[in-house]
Amino acid sequence: MAQREDFPFIHRLRVRWQEVDAQKVVFNGHYLSYLDVAMSDYWRAAGLPYPEGMSHHGGDMYARQHTLAYHAPAVLDDLLDIGVRCDHIGNSSMKLAWAVWSDHRLLVTGEVIYVHTSLATRRPDPVPASVRSQIQAQAEGRPVTQLRLGRWDELGTAAKAVREIVFVGEQKIPAHEEWDADDAQALHAVVLNGAGLALATGRLITMGQPAGQARIGRMAVLRSMRGSGLGRQILQALVDAARAQDVRTVTLHAQTAARRFYESLGFIAEGDAFDEVDIPHILMRQDLRR
Numbered sequence: 001m002a003q004r005e006d007f008p009f010i011h012r013l014r015v016r017w018q019e020v021d022a023q024k025v026v027f028n029g030h031y032l033s034y035l036d037v038a039m040s041d042y043w044r045a046a047g048l049p050y051p052e053g054m055s056h057h058g059g060d061m062y063a064r065q066h067t068l069a070y071h072a073p074a075v076l077d078d079l080l081d082i083g084v085r086c087d088h089i090g091n092s093s094m095k096l097a098w099a100v101w102s103d104h105r106l107l108v109t110g111e112v113i114y115v116h117t118s119l120a121t122r123r124p125d126p127v128p129a130s131v132r133s134q135i136q137a138q139a140e141g142r143p144v145t146q147l148r149l150g151r152w153d154e155l156g157t158a159a160k161a162v163r164e165i166v167f168v169g170e171q172k173i174p175a176h177e178e179w180d181a182d183d184a185q186a187l188h189a190v191v192l193n194g195a196g197l198a199l200a201t202g203r204l205i206t207m208g209q210p211a212g213q214a215r216i217g218r219m220a221v222l223r224s225m226r227g228s229g230l231g232r233q234i235l236q237a238l239v240d241a242a243r244a245q246d247v248r249t250v251t252l253h254a255q256t257a258a259r260r261f262y263e264s265l266g267f268i269a270e271g272d273a274f275d276e277v278d279i280p281h282i283l284m285r286q287d288l289r290r
Contacts, residue, residue, distance in 0.1 A: 002099035007083030011038035025073035038082040047144030047193035049224035061114040068110030092124040130195035158198035166220040200230040212248040256280040
């Protein structure tokens, strides 16, 4: 019988009204949809956000086979815990076990086989070594990402990749407004996975600022990794770097949609919102002497 402690990854979701059938239980076909939702979070937890984590290697994962067994029904508003575990990685295939619980009740168990496929040939392709190592690290509770601090000549390529996707591509900021002379002067923070895929970035500017002051900016996290704590890691690393340089006050221009995120890390809003690159922003400040 499947035990929770045998699964290093658990995703939780709630049963919604439209998932319950005429028998007043979750329709059996929805469990594969639940697994698919959990798999997206599993790849994220392994530092392999979908689809970038796979396409970075020129491949993708395709489901080859599903087997599942039903043990008990779920009903409306049940909180479901979906466990995922990688049991075996062959040359090009992976076998994962999964299970669903509600409180103490085991509802479903199953297995899924994925085949790593080349995007160029549409044929099975060996699972990359870095994908194997990321999955192993997640299973063992080891870090699946690394944060690096450095100058533009060291980290510019990685930082630019994230900013082009988030700011230029997603938020439609004109490229000529994204790149400036401050990049060459700034200290940059980048989070990468084991294959060197850049997932998040930000920068700290001290040059040209009043004595004892610094400015944080260009905070960006790939959409597929948002909510995983990487933005918090980047911001904390930049604040720590500022403190190490005896900076007393750090400011930033926060997009108003992210105001609560910055407040949770000690920044205080000042003044009214204003437009910057046609996006509402607000000035926020943190006193590092506290």
